[in-house]
Amino acid sequence: MDRIELCLSQYKNWCDKLGISTISDINRIIGEGKIDWLINISEIWHEQNISEIARKIKNNSSQKKIILISGPSSSGKTSFANRLQLHLKVLGINAVSISLDNYYIDEADMPKNEEGKPDFEALESIDYMKFNRNIEELIDGGEALIPIYDFKTKSNTSKPLKLDKDDVIIVEGIHGLNDKITAGVPNKNKYRIYCSALTSLSKDNGTKIKSRTNRLIRRIIRDYYFRNSSYRYTFELWPAVEAGAQKNIFPYTDSADIIFNSSLLYELAVYKDHLNRIFKDAMQDDLYCEKISELLDLTNSFISIDSQRVPQTSIVREFVGGSTLF
Numbered sequence: 001m002d003r004i005e006l007c008l009s010q011y012k013n014w015c016d017k018l019g020i021s022t023i024s025d026i027n028r029i030i031g032e033g034k035i036d037w038l039i040n041i042s043e044i045w046h047e048q049n050i051s052e053i054a055r056k057i058k059n060n061s062s063q064k065k066i067i068l069i070s071g072p073s074s075s076g077k078t079s080f081a082n083r084l085q086l087h088l089k090v091l092g093i094n095a096v097s098i099s100l101d102n103y104y105i106d107e108a109d110m111p112k113n114e115e116g117k118p119d120f121e122a123l124e125s126i127d128y129m130k131f132n133r134n135i136e137e138l139i140d141g142g143e144a145l146i147p148i149y150d151f152k153t154k155s156n157t158s159k160p161l162k163l164d165k166d167d168v169i170i171v172e173g174i175h176g177l178n179d180k181i182t183a184g185v186p187n188k189n190k191y192r193i194y195c196s197a198l199t200s201l202s203k204d205n206g207t208k209i210k211s212r213t214n215r216l217i218r219r220i221i222r223d224y225y226f227r228n229s230s231y232r233y234t235f236e237l238w239p240a241v242e243a244g245a246q247k248n249i250f251p252y253t254d255s256a257d258i259i260f261n262s263s264l265l266y267e268l269a270v271y272k273d274h275l276n277r278i279f280k281d282a283m284q285d286d287l288y289c290e291k292i293s294e295l296l297d298l299t300n301s302f303i304s305i306d307s308q309r310v311p312q313t314s315i316v317r318e319f320v321g322g323s324t325l326f
Helices: 003-018 023-031 035-059 077-090 128-139 211-226 231-248 250-255 267-278 289-299
Strands: 066-070 095-099 143-150 155-162 168-172 190-196 258-261
Touching: 003 250, 003 258, 023 035, 023 267, 035 077, 035 190, 035 258, 066 077, 077 095, 077 168, 077 190, 128 143, 128 168, 190 250, 211 231, 211 267, 211 289, 231 250, 267 289
Parallel strands: 066 168, 066 190, 095 168, 190 258
Antiparallel strands: 143 155
């Protein structure tokens, strides 16, 4: 059993102890009026796991200066990174968060995929040489000009950053575990975390809900609300996104010191209303009609949970909005 399978197995065992393994189990709990219990138990599971990771970092804080967080698209890396930052602060460690997404080069200069379009998943689409320089500047006690990439306008700005003596750096992005990103940093100074949404739920017919389906739903909602992108654009990009994960992310998972599962038992019940809103104007002859039907059939199997009930520090908020982590 590899590490991903072991992590998923441990999560499934925990869910089984709660008596939750299918969509019907989720609907039963919602129908019993125990929505808040379902949300709270899911969030506390996350909280406990993040706390354990923070303590492991603290126990090695004399050496671990760079915390690298990687994972496939819409695995909740940004929210996890910000929550980990808060947990470290509670333990007396100040952590500065940097996203690799801010190091995207201009689309015109990106390598092209097989379809001749900009390959956002390629390492070469990130200015990783500049990132290396910035990290070395920060570790040496200097000030670095950190880029900020705006996905809506597809433009770059920047901000100055300087670390205090005992600060650590949290780096999150799909290429976080690739050694080229931090080639100038000794391995002893790195702590590597792999983040993914390892779904344990099954449909009532026994079919397992795939983790990548959960991530696709997350991405459709996030892109629509926060990246000025239609669901058609997300669908169009998705095959390249997953191919990029196979090439640029999954081969490096074994190098992770620990795996964080960002899946939440209740989240698809929250996404239901959002997905119906986004797809409401989709025509029957839509190019992606079959995929739309598949996703709606899944989310519409759940009794809805209003987004207002979701804690503002939840990873779910990264996709539906209202997060206080950003």
